[in-house]
Amino acid sequence: MPLIRNAALNVPALRRLYDSRNALQRERDVLVDDRARLQHSIEELSARLADSENRPPQSPFFHYNTSFDPIELMHRHAAPGLTPKPGYLTNFLGVRIDPKFFPEILMDRAGQVEGIPIPANWHADVAEWGVALRAIELAQQSFTMIELGCGWGCWMNNTGVAARRAGLDVHVIGVEGDEGHIGFARESLEVNGFQPEQVSLHRGIAAAQSGLALFPRQERAGVKWGLEPIFGATEEQRAKAVESGDYDELPMVSLSELVNPHPRIDLLHIDIQGGEADLIAGCLSILREKIAYILIGTHSRQIEGQLFDTLLQDGWHLEMERPAIVGILNGSPSISVDGVQGWRNLRLLPLS
Template identity: 30%
Template structure:
């Protein structure tokens, strides 16, 4: 398997391990408390770690699309992450942007509904030196309606990153969180969004379709994790193609897909699009 050329524009970092974190190739560190299965991968404190490029798994396309958006940017780079968890992709985007001399500033809006995950989001940005003016780490859910919404209680936050507003209808305990519409997210930026990462566990089909005009005016590139069914995935794809977006990636959920990097098994689907109106 060969890595995507986008990685040649970013220098791998060498870091000194703190004993409780794992590190990506940019040097962004993630506390292993956030992901139970990762504890075994934390290098001993004080050990020099030469960060390696990402593994060829279902998250590899996220890396490529994120870094491509950074590579295209100049001036202020803007990234939104909906269903942020601890801010995996917005933190990677912000860290990558800070290595590019043509980027003078970074704006981030990361939205996460689960209170524990949101606390970790705040900690993750702080420990990586990414909290600054223009960085908005919002506790709440993206929704069709502004106000409040019921969100499932997550019993094991270091294992479960798959909660959705849709699950509340299936019963079980829930909390009430603030809900925001997509316009609320877009309005926090000072200009067009370079990259929007959406992973909201099926709620994408409630949020995205009614906001196609807003996205076309405001977002340069987008990646959507798709859920539920192939029919839903294809329906979402059709909406973007009909509006003139340029398809960058299309990998159906629950499938072994041929990619430029070899065969990759996908759980969630991946749709990536570029907006020719904005670049």
């Protein structure tokens, strides 16, 4: 009897022990589930972090607006079977570039073949390549282009080589103020297979009207590529500037002078260090009549707005643009990369 009494007396205690054990098991199961979920979250976060470290950051050169596919054009115009050329960098179109043109950038790249520059390479991005190739696509039978501020003949060579491969008769025209750079242009065009009758080079300053301007001298060509002309100096000021040895006095080459000998210009490339809006505004008549496509390198957001106003009001059709890339310096926008605009003349190239 005492044993039974003691057992009966322990039943509530045993139930409490069982209840406590069950509660602890449930808490353990919850903790196990929470740990599994936490481990999964850690693994997922680690995978995302590794992926983000391996993926290159989104380039600002992908931030363009367009009505056609520029990357498809770049792939379609890429030259097949390119082989290295000793002493030259060969780009994706097959254009050979002497590293001495940009010694700080290209001197260790002689003998290389460059891939398709998506989104950009050392001198141009998808937007500029796309607009240039778009003009070739719209040309018929022949391709005549003008490059204002041609430097080493960059877009004369690139568009000329691509148009030639497309089976078009080619004529390229360039204007440049730097004596050494226009020598580079002459040399590069010869290296890339252009005959003398296919090339017109003018040493001077591209402008809406004829006249005289000052252009800075540099001791070594290929060091500075953003030199800006000085317009509106008096005869006395020009004489003093030339006497100093820091400037050359050069003719201002009007757009009409360049265009008039030709029935049509398939591409006008403008990169004149901030004078693009004034040039466009001063040449609308001849632009309407003879220029089928314009590629403009823009040097400020203000200039971009001026170009929008001028060309849209004149009936031009914007096909591609990438805004100038700016930073902020002392509370003002500071240009770091030129913008790009591509304009189609609907009078010469109506939409189908």
